[in-house]
Amino acid sequence: MSKTPDNLLEFLNGTFALYPEEIKQYEEAFIHSSNNSLLNNQRLAFLGDSVLRLIIREHFFKKNSVSDIGELTKICGEEKETNKNFANIAFKLELVKYMNIENPPLDYETNETLNAEVLEALFGAIYLNRGFEDTRRIAEKYILTNLEP
Amino acid sequence: MSKTPDNLLEFLNGTFALYPEEIKQYEEAFIHSSNNSLLNNQRLAFLGDSVLRLIIREHFFKKNSVSDIGELTKICGEEKETNKNFANIAFKLELVKYMNIENPPLDYETNETLNAEVLEALFGAIYLNRGFEDTRRIAEKYILTNLEP
Numbered sequence: 001m002s003k004t005p006d007n008l009l010e011f012l013n014g015t016f017a018l019y020p021e022e023i024k025q026y027e028e029a030f031i032h033s034s035n036n037s038l039l040n041n042q043r044l045a046f047l048g049d050s051v052l053r054l055i056i057r058e059h060f061f062k063k064n065s066v067s068d069i070g071e072l073t074k075i076c077g078e079e080k081e082t083n084k085n086f087a088n089i090a091f092k093l094e095l096v097k098y099m100n101i102e103n104p105p106l107d108y109e110t111n112e113t114l115n116a117e118v119l120e121a122l123f124g125a126i127y128l129n130r131g132f133e134d135t136r137r138i139a140e141k142y143i144l145t146n147l148e149p
Numbered sequence: 150m151s152k153t154p155d156n157l158l159e160f161l162n163g164t165f166a167l168y169p170e171e172i173k174q175y176e177e178a179f180i181h182s183s184n185n186s187l188l189n190n191q192r193l194a195f196l197g198d199s200v201l202r203l204i205i206r207e208h209f210f211k212k213n214s215v216s217d218i219g220e221l222t223k224i225c226g227e228e229k230e231t232n233k234n235f236a237n238i239a240f241k242l243e244l245v246k247y248m249n250i251e252n253p254p255l256d257y258e259t260n261e262t263l264n265a266e267v268l269e270a271l272f273g274a275i276y277l278n279r280g281f282e283d284t285r286r287i288a289e290k291y292i293l294t295n296l297e298p
Contacts, residue, residue, distance in 0.1 A: 033218075042218035046225075047210050050203040057199045058276075061192060069182075069191035076195075127207075132281040 005030045005098040015093065016138055018126070025128055029121035032101035032114065041121035048124030051132075055139045056080050056147065080147045086116035089146045095119060154179045154247040164242065165287055167275070174277055178270035181250035181263065190270035197273030200281075204288045205229050205296065229296045235265035238295045244268060 005027065012018040012026060020026055025044070033040040053076075060075050067075075079085075090096065095118045096109050108114055123143075127135045154176065161167040161175060169175055174193065182189040202225075209224050216224075228234075239245065244267045245258050257263055272292075276284045 038217065043210060043221055046218060046221055047203075047206050050199065050206045054196075054199040054203050057196050061196050068187065069195060072192055072195055 005100045008098045011098055016126070016142070018130075020129055022129065025125040026122070027100070029125040030095075030099050030118060032099055032104075032108075033117075034105070035100065035102045041117060044121035044124035044128075045117040046120075046124070048120035048122065048127065051123050051127045051135060052086070052120060052139065052143060053081055055136050055143065059140075059144050083112045083116040085147060086119045087112035089143060090115035090119040092146065093119070093142070095122065154249050157247045160247055165275070165291070167279075169278055171278065174274040175271070176249070178274040179244075179248050179267060181248055181253075181257075182266075183254070184249065184251045190266060193270035193273035193277075194266040195269075195273075197269035197271065197276065200272050200276045200284060201235070201269060201288065201292060202230055204285050204292065208289075208293050232261045232265040234296060235268045236261035238292060239264035239268040241295065242268070242291070244271065 008026060008030060009020075009023065012020065018026075028039055029041050029044050029048075031037065031040040033042050057076050060072060060080065064072060064075065096115060099108075099118060101108060105111065105114075123135060123139065126138060130138075157175060157179060158169075158172065161169065167175075177188055178190050178193050178197075180186065180189040182191050206221075206225050209221060209229065213221060213224065240259075245264060248257075248267060250257060254260060254263070272284060272288065275287060279287075
Protein backbone atom coordinates (compact mmCIF):
# COMPACT_ATOMS: atom_id res chain seq x y z
CA MET A 1 0.00 0.00 0.00
CA SER A 2 1.30 3.40 -0.87
CA LYS A 3 0.58 6.44 1.23
CA THR A 4 -2.93 7.32 2.34
CA PRO A 5 -4.31 10.01 0.08
CA ASP A 6 -4.16 13.37 1.79
CA ASN A 7 -7.30 14.42 3.59
CA LEU A 8 -9.20 11.28 2.62
CA LEU A 9 -10.65 10.79 6.09
CA GLU A 10 -11.59 14.45 6.28
CA PHE A 11 -13.34 14.16 2.91
CA LEU A 12 -15.23 10.98 3.88
CA ASN A 13 -16.33 12.55 7.15
CA GLY A 14 -17.20 15.92 5.74
CA THR A 15 -18.99 14.92 2.57
CA PHE A 16 -20.55 11.55 3.35
CA ALA A 17 -20.57 11.55 7.16
CA LEU A 18 -18.54 8.35 7.03
CA TYR A 19 -16.33 7.54 9.99
CA PRO A 20 -14.74 4.27 8.95
CA GLU A 21 -13.07 2.25 11.67
CA GLU A 22 -11.36 0.39 8.87
CA ILE A 23 -9.96 2.89 6.40
CA LYS A 24 -8.11 0.38 4.21
CA GLN A 25 -10.94 -0.27 1.75
CA TYR A 26 -11.48 3.43 1.23
CA GLU A 27 -7.79 3.90 0.63
CA GLU A 28 -7.90 1.06 -1.88
CA ALA A 29 -10.75 2.80 -3.72
CA PHE A 30 -8.44 5.70 -4.44
CA ILE A 31 -5.37 3.77 -5.64
CA HIS A 32 -4.95 4.13 -9.39
CA SER A 33 -4.29 1.00 -11.39
CA SER A 34 -1.18 2.50 -12.97
CA ASN A 35 0.61 2.37 -9.61
CA ASN A 36 3.14 -0.41 -9.34
CA SER A 37 0.95 -2.32 -6.91
CA LEU A 38 -1.34 -5.34 -7.05
CA LEU A 39 -3.64 -3.42 -4.76
CA ASN A 40 -5.60 -0.83 -6.69
CA ASN A 41 -9.16 0.30 -7.14
CA GLN A 42 -10.12 -2.00 -10.02
CA ARG A 43 -11.71 -4.77 -7.96
CA LEU A 44 -13.73 -2.30 -5.89
CA ALA A 45 -14.80 -0.51 -9.07
CA PHE A 46 -16.00 -3.83 -10.48
CA LEU A 47 -18.12 -4.41 -7.36
CA GLY A 48 -19.25 -0.79 -7.06
CA ASP A 49 -20.39 -0.72 -10.67
CA SER A 50 -22.97 -3.41 -9.85
CA VAL A 51 -23.99 -1.62 -6.64
CA LEU A 52 -24.68 1.62 -8.50
CA ARG A 53 -26.39 -0.19 -11.38
CA LEU A 54 -28.91 -1.84 -9.05
CA ILE A 55 -29.64 1.42 -7.22
CA ILE A 56 -30.11 3.30 -10.50
CA ARG A 57 -32.28 0.59 -12.08
CA GLU A 58 -34.52 0.41 -9.03
CA HIS A 59 -34.90 4.17 -9.01
CA PHE A 60 -35.99 4.39 -12.65
CA PHE A 61 -38.03 1.17 -12.41
CA LYS A 62 -40.14 2.74 -9.66
CA LYS A 63 -40.22 6.20 -11.20
CA ASN A 64 -41.35 4.93 -14.59
CA SER A 65 -43.96 2.44 -13.53
CA VAL A 66 -45.77 2.48 -16.84
CA SER A 67 -42.83 2.73 -19.23
CA ASP A 68 -42.08 -0.26 -21.38
CA ILE A 69 -38.87 -2.18 -21.16
CA GLY A 70 -37.37 -0.48 -24.21
CA GLU A 71 -37.71 2.91 -22.57
CA LEU A 72 -36.33 1.65 -19.27
CA THR A 73 -33.34 0.05 -20.97
CA LYS A 74 -32.66 3.26 -22.84
CA ILE A 75 -32.93 5.47 -19.75
CA CYS A 76 -30.66 3.30 -17.63
CA GLY A 77 -28.26 1.65 -20.03
CA GLU A 78 -27.69 4.37 -22.58
CA GLU A 79 -28.26 7.49 -20.53
CA LYS A 80 -27.70 7.04 -16.82
CA GLU A 81 -25.32 4.15 -16.19
CA THR A 82 -22.58 5.63 -18.32
CA ASN A 83 -18.96 6.49 -17.70
CA LYS A 84 -19.76 10.07 -18.65
CA ASN A 85 -22.40 10.45 -15.92
CA PHE A 86 -20.30 8.76 -13.28
CA ALA A 87 -17.30 10.86 -14.27
CA ASN A 88 -19.36 14.05 -14.02
CA ILE A 89 -20.38 13.14 -10.48
CA ALA A 90 -16.76 12.35 -9.63
CA PHE A 91 -15.79 15.79 -10.99
CA LYS A 92 -18.37 17.48 -8.77
CA LEU A 93 -17.11 15.63 -5.71
CA GLU A 94 -13.51 16.35 -6.77
CA LEU A 95 -12.60 12.71 -6.05
CA VAL A 96 -9.43 12.94 -8.07
CA LYS A 97 -7.93 15.18 -5.38
CA TYR A 98 -7.74 12.18 -3.07
CA MET A 99 -6.21 9.76 -5.55
CA ASN A 100 -3.10 7.82 -4.81
CA ILE A 101 -1.53 7.98 -8.24
CA GLU A 102 2.20 7.78 -8.66
CA ASN A 103 2.56 8.76 -12.29
CA PRO A 104 -0.57 10.68 -13.20
CA PRO A 105 -1.44 10.66 -16.89
CA LEU A 106 -1.53 14.18 -18.31
CA ASP A 107 -5.33 14.15 -18.53
CA TYR A 108 -6.02 12.49 -15.17
CA GLU A 109 -8.19 15.32 -13.89
CA THR A 110 -10.53 15.09 -16.89
CA ASN A 111 -10.18 11.43 -17.90
CA GLU A 112 -13.71 9.99 -17.81
CA THR A 113 -12.78 6.36 -17.23
CA LEU A 114 -10.35 7.13 -14.44
CA ASN A 115 -12.85 9.41 -12.69
CA ALA A 116 -15.84 7.08 -13.18
CA GLU A 117 -13.83 4.19 -11.74
CA VAL A 118 -12.95 6.13 -8.60
CA LEU A 119 -16.64 6.85 -8.02
CA GLU A 120 -17.55 3.18 -8.58
CA ALA A 121 -14.74 2.02 -6.29
CA LEU A 122 -15.78 4.46 -3.57
CA PHE A 123 -19.31 3.05 -3.68
CA GLY A 124 -17.92 -0.48 -3.63
CA ALA A 125 -16.06 0.43 -0.42
CA ILE A 126 -19.13 2.12 1.08
CA TYR A 127 -21.20 -0.97 0.28
CA LEU A 128 -18.73 -3.36 1.92
CA ASN A 129 -18.51 -1.16 5.01
CA ARG A 130 -22.07 -0.02 5.43
CA GLY A 131 -24.28 -2.55 3.66
CA PHE A 132 -26.84 -2.03 0.95
CA GLU A 133 -29.47 0.14 2.64
CA ASP A 134 -27.00 2.75 3.88
CA THR A 135 -25.29 2.76 0.49
CA ARG A 136 -28.60 3.39 -1.23
CA ARG A 137 -29.34 6.31 1.08
CA ILE A 138 -25.95 7.82 0.29
CA ALA A 139 -26.39 7.17 -3.43
CA GLU A 140 -29.82 8.81 -3.40
CA LYS A 141 -28.21 12.00 -2.24
CA TYR A 142 -25.02 11.98 -4.31
CA ILE A 143 -25.79 9.88 -7.36
CA LEU A 144 -29.49 9.87 -8.18
CA THR A 145 -30.00 13.61 -7.75
CA ASN A 146 -27.13 14.18 -10.14
CA LEU A 147 -28.65 11.91 -12.77
CA GLU A 148 -31.89 13.86 -13.07
CA PRO A 149 -32.15 16.19 -16.05
CA MET B 150 -53.30 -9.48 -16.51
CA SER B 151 -53.93 -12.98 -17.68
CA LYS B 152 -54.61 -15.85 -15.35
CA THR B 153 -52.40 -16.56 -12.37
CA PRO B 154 -50.01 -19.35 -13.24
CA ASP B 155 -51.18 -22.62 -11.72
CA ASN B 156 -49.68 -23.45 -8.36
CA LEU B 157 -47.50 -20.34 -8.28
CA LEU B 158 -48.29 -19.61 -4.65
CA GLU B 159 -47.70 -23.22 -3.71
CA PHE B 160 -44.34 -23.12 -5.50
CA LEU B 161 -43.26 -19.84 -3.84
CA ASN B 162 -44.26 -21.18 -0.42
CA GLY B 163 -42.82 -24.64 -0.85
CA THR B 164 -39.52 -23.79 -2.52
CA PHE B 165 -38.61 -20.35 -1.20
CA ALA B 166 -40.76 -20.11 1.95
CA LEU B 167 -42.29 -16.96 0.48
CA TYR B 168 -45.78 -16.00 1.59
CA PRO B 169 -46.41 -12.83 -0.38
CA GLU B 170 -49.28 -10.65 0.76
CA GLU B 171 -49.01 -9.01 -2.64
CA ILE B 172 -48.85 -11.70 -5.28
CA LYS B 173 -49.08 -9.39 -8.31
CA GLN B 174 -45.35 -8.84 -8.74
CA TYR B 175 -44.67 -12.54 -8.61
CA GLU B 176 -47.39 -13.13 -11.18
CA GLU B 177 -45.79 -10.45 -13.36
CA ALA B 178 -42.44 -12.25 -13.11
CA PHE B 179 -43.98 -15.24 -14.86
CA ILE B 180 -45.78 -13.44 -17.71
CA HIS B 181 -43.99 -14.05 -21.00
CA SER B 182 -43.33 -11.05 -23.22
CA SER B 183 -45.02 -12.71 -26.19
CA ASN B 184 -48.39 -12.41 -24.47
CA ASN B 185 -50.56 -9.68 -25.87
CA SER B 186 -50.12 -7.57 -22.75
CA LEU B 187 -48.11 -4.52 -21.73
CA LEU B 188 -47.57 -6.24 -18.42
CA ASN B 189 -44.91 -8.91 -18.74
CA ASN B 190 -41.75 -9.99 -17.00
CA GLN B 191 -39.27 -7.87 -18.97
CA ARG B 192 -39.08 -4.93 -16.55
CA LEU B 193 -38.66 -7.22 -13.54
CA ALA B 194 -36.00 -9.20 -15.42
CA PHE B 195 -34.14 -5.94 -16.09
CA LEU B 196 -34.17 -5.13 -12.37
CA GLY B 197 -33.51 -8.71 -11.26
CA ASP B 198 -30.51 -8.99 -13.55
CA SER B 199 -28.80 -6.20 -11.58
CA VAL B 200 -29.82 -7.75 -8.25
CA LEU B 201 -28.25 -11.10 -9.17
CA ARG B 202 -25.19 -9.45 -10.67
CA LEU B 203 -24.40 -7.60 -7.43
CA ILE B 204 -24.92 -10.71 -5.31
CA ILE B 205 -22.70 -12.80 -7.60
CA ARG B 206 -19.97 -10.15 -7.83
CA GLU B 207 -19.86 -9.72 -4.06
CA HIS B 208 -19.62 -13.47 -3.59
CA PHE B 209 -16.66 -13.88 -5.94
CA PHE B 210 -15.06 -10.62 -4.79
CA LYS B 211 -14.92 -11.98 -1.24
CA LYS B 212 -14.05 -15.52 -2.23
CA ASN B 213 -11.14 -14.43 -4.44
CA SER B 214 -9.55 -11.85 -2.24
CA VAL B 215 -6.20 -12.07 -3.92
CA SER B 216 -7.24 -12.52 -7.53
CA ASP B 217 -6.57 -9.71 -9.91
CA ILE B 218 -9.30 -7.81 -11.69
CA GLY B 219 -8.82 -9.75 -14.92
CA GLU B 220 -9.55 -13.02 -13.16
CA LEU B 221 -12.55 -11.57 -11.34
CA THR B 222 -13.99 -10.16 -14.54
CA LYS B 223 -13.54 -13.49 -16.24
CA ILE B 224 -15.14 -15.49 -13.43
CA CYS B 225 -18.17 -13.23 -13.12
CA GLY B 226 -18.70 -11.81 -16.56
CA GLU B 227 -17.79 -14.67 -18.80
CA GLU B 228 -18.55 -17.64 -16.60
CA LYS B 229 -21.13 -16.98 -13.92
CA GLU B 230 -23.38 -14.10 -14.94
CA THR B 231 -24.45 -15.76 -18.16
CA ASN B 232 -27.81 -16.66 -19.65
CA LYS B 233 -26.68 -20.26 -19.75
CA ASN B 234 -26.08 -20.41 -15.99
CA PHE B 235 -29.27 -18.59 -15.13
CA ALA B 236 -31.21 -20.84 -17.52
CA ASN B 237 -29.73 -23.97 -15.94
CA ILE B 238 -30.90 -22.80 -12.51
CA ALA B 239 -34.34 -22.03 -13.93
CA PHE B 240 -34.43 -25.56 -15.39
CA LYS B 241 -33.60 -27.07 -11.99
CA LEU B 242 -36.35 -25.04 -10.32
CA GLU B 243 -38.71 -25.90 -13.19
CA LEU B 244 -39.79 -22.25 -13.34
CA VAL B 245 -41.25 -22.68 -16.80
CA LYS B 246 -44.06 -24.77 -15.31
CA TYR B 247 -45.47 -21.63 -13.73
CA MET B 248 -45.25 -19.40 -16.77
CA ASN B 249 -48.20 -17.48 -18.09
CA ILE B 250 -47.52 -17.88 -21.79
CA GLU B 251 -50.35 -17.78 -24.27
CA ASN B 252 -48.60 -19.00 -27.37
CA PRO B 253 -45.55 -20.91 -26.21
CA PRO B 254 -42.73 -21.11 -28.74
CA LEU B 255 -41.91 -24.72 -29.62
CA ASP B 256 -38.68 -24.62 -27.64
CA TYR B 257 -39.98 -22.74 -24.60
CA GLU B 258 -38.99 -25.43 -22.12
CA THR B 259 -35.37 -25.35 -23.26
CA ASN B 260 -35.00 -21.77 -24.53
CA GLU B 261 -32.11 -20.27 -22.52
CA THR B 262 -33.14 -16.61 -22.81
CA LEU B 263 -36.76 -17.26 -21.86
CA ASN B 264 -35.74 -19.36 -18.86
CA ALA B 265 -32.97 -17.02 -17.71
CA GLU B 266 -35.38 -14.09 -17.85
CA VAL B 267 -37.93 -15.84 -15.65
CA LEU B 268 -35.24 -16.44 -13.04
CA GLU B 269 -34.10 -12.80 -13.21
CA ALA B 270 -37.68 -11.55 -13.01
CA LEU B 271 -38.43 -13.79 -10.04
CA PHE B 272 -35.45 -12.32 -8.19
CA GLY B 273 -36.56 -8.82 -9.19
CA ALA B 274 -39.91 -9.56 -7.54
CA ILE B 275 -38.30 -11.10 -4.47
CA TYR B 276 -36.07 -8.02 -4.14
CA LEU B 277 -39.00 -5.58 -4.35
CA ASN B 278 -40.98 -7.59 -1.80
CA ARG B 279 -38.32 -8.62 0.64
CA GLY B 280 -35.44 -6.17 0.28
CA PHE B 281 -31.81 -6.81 -0.44
CA GLU B 282 -30.65 -8.81 2.58
CA ASP B 283 -33.44 -11.39 2.35
CA THR B 284 -32.91 -11.65 -1.39
CA ARG B 285 -29.24 -12.33 -0.87
CA ARG B 286 -29.99 -15.08 1.62
CA ILE B 287 -32.36 -16.71 -0.86
CA ALA B 288 -29.86 -16.28 -3.70
CA GLU B 289 -27.09 -17.83 -1.63
CA LYS B 290 -29.14 -21.00 -1.39
CA TYR B 291 -30.58 -21.17 -4.91
CA ILE B 292 -28.16 -19.24 -7.10
CA LEU B 293 -24.66 -19.21 -5.66
CA THR B 294 -24.55 -22.91 -4.76
CA ASN B 295 -25.56 -23.67 -8.35
CA LEU B 296 -22.76 -21.54 -9.76
CA GLU B 297 -19.96 -23.42 -8.06
CA PRO B 298 -18.09 -25.93 -10.20
